[in-house]
Amino acid sequence: MNIGQAASASGVSAKMIRYYESIGLIPKTIRTESGYRVYSDHDVHTLRFIRRARDLGFSVEQIADLVSLWRDRERASKDVKTIALDHVAVLERKIRELQDMASTLKHLAENCCGDSRPHCPILEELASEEPLPVHAKADAKFGALGKA
Amino acid sequence: MNIGQAASASGVSAKMIRYYESIGLIPKTIRTESGYRVYSDHDVHTLRFIRRARDLGFSVEQIADLVSLWRDRERASKDVKTIALDHVAVLERKIRELQDMASTLKHLAENCCGDSRPHCPILEELASEEPLPVHAKADAKFGALGKA
DNA sequence: CCTTGACCTTCCTATGATTGGAAGGATTAC
DNA sequence: GTAATCCTTCCAATCATAGGAAGGTCAAGG
The missing domain is CATH 1.10.1660.10 (Multidrug-efflux Transporter Regulator; Chain: A; Domain 2)
Structure with missing residues (x-):
């Protein structure tokens, strides 16, 4: 082949x-x-x-x-399970990060009327000196979400 | 400065x-x-x-x-909102993908006794010819989750 | 005045998984 | 015999970020 x-x-x-x-x-x-x-x-x-x-x-x-x-026919299933569960933990951490980002953004977008006027709470929030309202920190290696 | x-x-x-x-x-x-x-x-x-x-x-x-x-002081808030909501949609798609992966893996891990014996449903599933039980396809640009 | 250390500069490299392309050789089908 | 489709290797790009090397600059203290 x-x-x-x-x-x-x-x-x-x-x-x-x-x-x-x-x-x-x-x-x-x-x-x-x-x-x-x-x-x-x-x-x-x-x-x-x-x-x-x-x-x-x-x-x-x-x-x-x-x-x-x-x-390896003599593997311990524990070793496989450990890899799998470690990965699940990473996935779940990522999920939480993305959920925090999404929920922060959704809240901001809800308060933005989205018409032709310039007033915009989203930009105000980004420009503000206060900490972001929700814990919504991307870790660097993940922030841009690839090309999607 | x-x-x-x-x-x-x-x-x-x-x-x-x-x-x-x-x-x-x-x-x-x-x-x-x-x-x-x-x-x-x-x-x-x-x-x-x-x-x-x-x-x-x-x-x-x-x-x-x-x-x-x-x-731009004359921006339309609509333009900002569009960017934000597009991004929310991308985030939510990613979240769903990761959730599918995590839930598939958790189900597999639950059925793996995780001891010193070699029998392991996780490996069996990966080696199987059947389609994966849950829709759990990574999109390529995202699969490896960066370095995390 | 001179040294030391902390800063700055540019340039190159690596990450991770994947895709794209170019240039050229092999095989296959007609 | 030739055209189309495969294969080969090599190089570059993606995205945001970090690391380092080699060398110039600045401030403080002796």
């Missing part, structure tokens, strides 16, 4: 498969004489595992740990 | 002030003869406005719009 076929079978783009190989998340594949990467069904299974873990928001580092636990 | 003083007065790091200048979010300041940037209280006020907007998760692009509306 070529990389393109492995990509569509696994849901991981060819670009990402090469990237995962380059960072060591997946091993280097065998190649054809002309240098094409060759994948087995087993490789595709691993890629699908990886994609699912990404869909759940795990970092590549965590995924590497999960994959190696998956491969 | 030097950049360091402006930084501590505004809560925006000197690094970021230079960056904001380089991308045109704030104008180039005057300099001393020896090349040091000089800031006024007014500049600090603008920086604090920017920091608050960042704390609410606005992107630099949105902040540029907000700052220019703030400067």
Whole structure:
């Protein structure tokens, strides 16, 4: 199987498969004489595992740990559970941060009549010297929400 | 006022002030003869406005719009409100995504006894060919949650 | 007056996961 | 035989931020 076929079978783009190989998340594949990467069904299974873990928001580092636990028949389920619950805690912290931001903004927007006049409590709040009314601090690495 | 003083007065790091200048979010300041940037209280006020907007998760692009509306005495509050509510919508979509991930993971973790035995429903789920039980797809730009 | 330390300057690098493209070779289908 | 579609590697961009190196400047104290 070529990389393109492995990509569509696994849901991981060819670009990402090469990237995962380059960072060591997946091993280097065998190649054809002309240098094409060759994948087995087993490789595709691993890629699908990886994609699912990404869909759940795990970092590549965590995924590497999960994959190696998956491969280890003598793993302790505790180790897996720890990774999962740590991640849940991170997710929940993020959720709270975003909720604080959203609720602060919603309150401000409710008080803004949103017409053609210049008066605007949202800008007033941003320009104010007082602390923000709700705890609504982005942590730097997350503030911009990616491209969304 | 030097950049360091402006930084501590505004809560925006000197690094970021230079960056904001380089991308045109704030104008180039005057300099001393020896090349040091000089800031006024007014500049600090603008920086604090920017920091608050960042704390609410606005992107630099949105902040540029907000700052220019703030400067414009003839703005329509509608324009500000639109930016704010668009951002709220993005935040709420993100919140839902993260909640889906967290709830999926919590369900899986609940069924994992978390002891020294290898049996683990979390890994089983990741390895499964079935679709994930809850709609829990990360959008790519957000999946890894930054460094957190 | 001179040194020391704390500041400032610019420039380059890294982060994390992903996408995009360019330039060139391989394969496949007609 | 040729066109289209794949593959290869390498480089760049995203977004906001932090870190560091190399070198110039300033203030205080001896």
